[in-house]
Amino acid sequence: MPVSLNASDKDFTARFNAMVKAKRDAEADVSTVVAQIIADVRKRGDAALHELNAKFDHVDSATLGLRISQSEIDTAATQVDPQTLAALETAAARIRDFHARQRPSDDFYTDAQGVKLGHRWTPLDAVGLYVPGGKAAYPSSVLMNALPAVVAGVRRVVVTLPTPNGELNPLVMAALKLAGVTEVYRVGGAQAVAALAYGTDSIPAVDKITGPGNSFVVTAKRLVFGHVGIDNPAGPSEILVVADNKNDPAWIAADLLSQAEHDEVAQSVLITDDAAFAEKVGAAVRQQLSTMPRSNIATPSWEKFGALITVGQLSDAAPLVDAIAPEHLELAIDDPQALANKVRHAGAIFLGRHTPEAIGDYVAGPNHVLPTAGAARFASGLNLLDFMKRTTLVQCDEASLQKIGPAAVALANAEGLQGHALSVSIRLPRGAV
Amino acid sequence: MPVSLNASDKDFTARFNAMVKAKRDAEADVSTVVAQIIADVRKRGDAALHELNAKFDHVDSATLGLRISQSEIDTAATQVDPQTLAALETAAARIRDFHARQRPSDDFYTDAQGVKLGHRWTPLDAVGLYVPGGKAAYPSSVLMNALPAVVAGVRRVVVTLPTPNGELNPLVMAALKLAGVTEVYRVGGAQAVAALAYGTDSIPAVDKITGPGNSFVVTAKRLVFGHVGIDNPAGPSEILVVADNKNDPAWIAADLLSQAEHDEVAQSVLITDDAAFAEKVGAAVRQQLSTMPRSNIATPSWEKFGALITVGQLSDAAPLVDAIAPEHLELAIDDPQALANKVRHAGAIFLGRHTPEAIGDYVAGPNHVLPTAGAARFASGLNLLDFMKRTTLVQCDEASLQKIGPAAVALANAEGLQGHALSVSIRLPRGAV
Numbered sequence: 001m002p003v004s005l006n007a008s009d010k011d012f013t014a015r016f017n018a019m020v021k022a023k024r025d026a027e028a029d030v031s032t033v034v035a036q037i038i039a040d041v042r043k044r045g046d047a048a049l050h051e052l053n054a055k056f057d058h059v060d061s062a063t064l065g066l067r068i069s070q071s072e073i074d075t076a077a078t079q080v081d082p083q084t085l086a087a088l089e090t091a092a093a094r095i096r097d098f099h100a101r102q103r104p105s106d107d108f109y110t111d112a113q114g115v116k117l118g119h120r121w122t123p124l125d126a127v128g129l130y131v132p133g134g135k136a137a138y139p140s141s142v143l144m145n146a147l148p149a150v151v152a153g154v155r156r157v158v159v160t161l162p163t164p165n166g167e168l169n170p171l172v173m174a175a176l177k178l179a180g181v182t183e184v185y186r187v188g189g190a191q192a193v194a195a196l197a198y199g200t201d202s203i204p205a206v207d208k209i210t211g212p213g214n215s216f217v218v219t220a221k222r223l224v225f226g227h228v229g230i231d232n233p234a235g236p237s238e239i240l241v242v243a244d245n246k247n248d249p250a251w252i253a254a255d256l257l258s259q260a261e262h263d264e265v266a267q268s269v270l271i272t273d274d275a276a277f278a279e280k281v282g283a284a285v286r287q288q289l290s291t292m293p294r295s296n297i298a299t300p301s302w303e304k305f306g307a308l309i310t311v312g313q314l315s316d317a318a319p320l321v322d323a324i325a326p327e328h329l330e331l332a333i334d335d336p337q338a339l340a341n342k343v344r345h346a347g348a349i350f351l352g353r354h355t356p357e358a359i360g361d362y363v364a365g366p367n368h369v370l371p372t373a374g375a376a377r378f379a380s381g382l383n384l385l386d387f388m389k390r391t392t393l394v395q396c397d398e399a400s401l402q403k404i405g406p407a408a409v410a411l412a413n414a415e416g417l418q419g420h421a422l423s424v425s426i427r428l429p430r431g432a433v
Numbered sequence: 434m435p436v437s438l439n440a441s442d443k444d445f446t447a448r449f450n451a452m453v454k455a456k457r458d459a460e461a462d463v464s465t466v467v468a469q470i471i472a473d474v475r476k477r478g479d480a481a482l483h484e485l486n487a488k489f490d491h492v493d494s495a496t497l498g499l500r501i502s503q504s505e506i507d508t509a510a511t512q513v514d515p516q517t518l519a520a521l522e523t524a525a526a527r528i529r530d531f532h533a534r535q536r537p538s539d540d541f542y543t544d545a546q547g548v549k550l551g552h553r554w555t556p557l558d559a560v561g562l563y564v565p566g567g568k569a570a571y572p573s574s575v576l577m578n579a580l581p582a583v584v585a586g587v588r589r590v591v592v593t594l595p596t597p598n599g600e601l602n603p604l605v606m607a608a609l610k611l612a613g614v615t616e617v618y619r620v621g622g623a624q625a626v627a628a629l630a631y632g633t634d635s636i637p638a639v640d641k642i643t644g645p646g647n648s649f650v651v652t653a654k655r656l657v658f659g660h661v662g663i664d665n666p667a668g669p670s671e672i673l674v675v676a677d678n679k680n681d682p683a684w685i686a687a688d689l690l691s692q693a694e695h696d697e698v699a700q701s702v703l704i705t706d707d708a709a710f711a712e713k714v715g716a717a718v719r720q721q722l723s724t725m726p727r728s729n730i731a732t733p734s735w736e737k738f739g740a741l742i743t744v745g746q747l748s749d750a751a752p753l754v755d756a757i758a759p760e761h762l763e764l765a766i767d768d769p770q771a772l773a774n775k776v777r778h779a780g781a782i783f784l785g786r787h788t789p790e791a792i793g794d795y796v797a798g799p800n801h802v803l804p805t806a807g808a809a810r811f812a813s814g815l816n817l818l819d820f821m822k823r824t825t826l827v828q829c830d831e832a833s834l835q836k837i838g839p840a841a842v843a844l845a846n847a848e849g850l851q852g853h854a855l856s857v858s859i860r861l862p863r864g865a866v
Contacts, residue, residue, distance in 0.1 A: 392799035
């Protein structure tokens with residue numbers, strides 16, 4: 001049974017806090033195995049990749065080559081039906097447009113002391129996108145990870161993906177074509193992350209690795225972090241819907257189940273101001289679960305991690321939202337902007353009754369790679385800045401150095417760094433400090 | 434002896450690449466010990482902190498309390514002389530001004546399909562700044578870490594620092610006062626990171642941890658990453674100076690040594706277009722090393738990791754700079770902007786003959802917390818955005834959902850996520866998909 005809470009209950013705070021703190025992500029500790037795989041790839045390069053490909057995916061990449069050729073990509077992509085292809089094109093265009101607006105500004109100015117200073121943004125040279133195999137190979141994720149890098153101006157956008165039994169996923173290949181990605185390698189797991197981070201004869205190293213993956217992939221990314229950049233670790237999906245009783249319970253139930261169907265440890269939570277409406281949504285969920293194709297996944301998710309929470313008034317929802325810091329926040333209420341303005345922590349907010357979260361998974365435009373498990377307290381969804389970096393600039397002339405230099409000399413000496421002090425004072429007139 | 438390379442040498446590329454790849458950071462693997470400390474702090478909270486404080490710092494925090502009182506801070510800060518305090522004030526004002534210009538813009542617009550969308554930035558609620566003890570307790574680092582958080586609007590800026598034998602560093606206390614930080618705890622090492630990440634009775638948890646530290650602190654930050662945010666791992670400092678023969682060799686030598694004095698594994702590199710000038714700088718370095726106070730640190734750094742590189746012409750320096758991706762790049766040449774425009778990777782660039790790198794360590798304004806060890810390929814120096822996060826916003830109405838909804842339904846069905854599809858199609862007119 002999903003949790004059912006009412007803010008007027010005596011034990012509400014304790015039960016709510018227990019729900020927020022419950023760990024849904026029982027990730028296996030595979031760090032020893034992963035460290036061995038990384039060491040093996042660093043030592044033996046392509047040979048290690050071929051061996052692991054043969055073992056895990058039954059793929060003879062030593063013969064086929066690690067690089068997936070453009071003709072292989074093209075051939076697989078032709079299997080996608082025109083309607084789906086058109087939908088992918090719609091998604092790609094909207095994602096491009098949204099991310100293009102995020103281009104940051106450079107700044108270079110002269111301050112009152114005559115110092116010129118500022119910063120500039122440049123794209124990364126090369127990024128690697130990990131695309132999972134099997135059931136989690138989503139073309140929408142390919143677009144969401146690759147397009148911000150492309151829009152940022154990254155020269156090399158590289159994709160690695162496992163190809164179990166040598167099969168290519170046509171939808172993924174079509175998404176790669178739409179995103180303009182041409183450098184694609186058949187290799188998955190921790191070995192793909194190792195190859196991207198350290199390079200092999202066939203796979204030149206990249207500067208940053210993004211994209212979802214299983215515990216081996218996530219652990220490998222953690223271990224190579226620092227040598228290359230990585231994105232934020234992503235946990236199971238979650239949705240928090242704030243809805244009043246003017247909604248159709250079936251709509252809200254569908255929204256809750258759209259996350260529950262992702263993963264048995266996904267979490268779907270409703271906050272409403274009407275206990276009777278909460279019950280109606282619960283009933284609608286049960287009804288939809290009885291017919292939905294992925295009921296085998298959505299049912300345990302809802303039973304174990306679902307929650308129906310009733311509060312005195314909708315504005316009481318704001319602190320509860322912040323405590324959860326949800327990946328997805330849906331506000332199906334009369335004045336969603338007013339409540340959104342009271343909320344501080346959420347990865348993405350979906351405003352109003354006609355904005356189901358799933359619209360953001362595909363075609364709205366904003367990225368669907370979002371902070372999970374409360375990380376919205378400190379992290380942002382994937383965006384253009386993840387594929388760029390900032391360099392600061394300073395230029396003093398003789399006059400401006402004379403103005404600000406003496407303070408630097410004083411601080412360097414106070415810190416016991418006389419070499420620092422000398423590098424400034426040597427440029428100042430005698431007697432200036 | 435420092436490396437001396439000339440681009441006209443046959444083995445130049447091999448020797449240059451060897452220099453770039455040389456690992457300067459022999460960090461001990463302390464992850465087992467650190468994991469135990471974190472587990473202990475999570476389990477026993479304040480009691481564990483008191484025990485470790487007594488053991489390592491000979492501080493009785495059980496009696497004193499973990500919180501350092503405002504009167505303790507004030508009393509220690511009064512020991513700072515007026516000239517140093519004025520210099521700290523100059524630094525603080527300039528750092529504030531520079532970071533205030535970085536405030537990002539929100540965006541909310543209506544697109545051609547009638548979808549309203551955009552993003553907004555909000556500050557983090559609480560960040561913890563780790564301040565090292567002993568020789569590495571630099572007031573400038575306190576300002577560089579704390580002020581961007583304060584300017585971003587972070588409500589709780591918390592500092593932890595070790596107090597060996599109970600002593601407070603007056604300069605650090607003065608810097609904390611200038612930054613407006615009032616929540617300060619006496620605890621260092623991995624236990625401080627654990628307390629900040631998970632909270633204890635005395636130290637409420639924060640959302641992100643920044644600041645430099647030894648291998649225990651760095652390892653602890655890695656281990657708590659994901660539960661809280663962390664900054665980029667920082668390695669030993671490094672400077673790359675590009676200089677022509679119109680410079681005074683003594684000035685350039687001083688700049689090289691200003692980094693060498695940081696750490697025995699710091700790295701200082703000169704690139705010039707005149708082999709004779711390189712020799713003069715080498716001689717000036719030897720001369721300055723013979724008199725500088727921190728010669729015991731700067732000499733092994735220069736001997737082991739220093740390099741003098743001669744290229745055919747200054748524009749040849751650009752690809753070498755990018756290969757190194759230096760933390761600090763100084764361009765002491767006639768047209769520094771022209772070369773800066775050719776460089777892609779550097780943490781901070783210092784333009785012209787009157788801009789020694791050390792000016793940026795203290796008073797220029799840009800942050801001195803910068804990516805090291807080649808991380809400038811993918812990372813930025815600390816800035817305002819490190820203390821803020823972005824939430825995306827989407828709002829459809831009935832009409833706009835009808836326009837973009839069918840593509841979402843098509844993609845959800847193609848991915849086998851019929852629950853996603855239903856949450857959109859249930860809001861569309863019958864027959865729309």
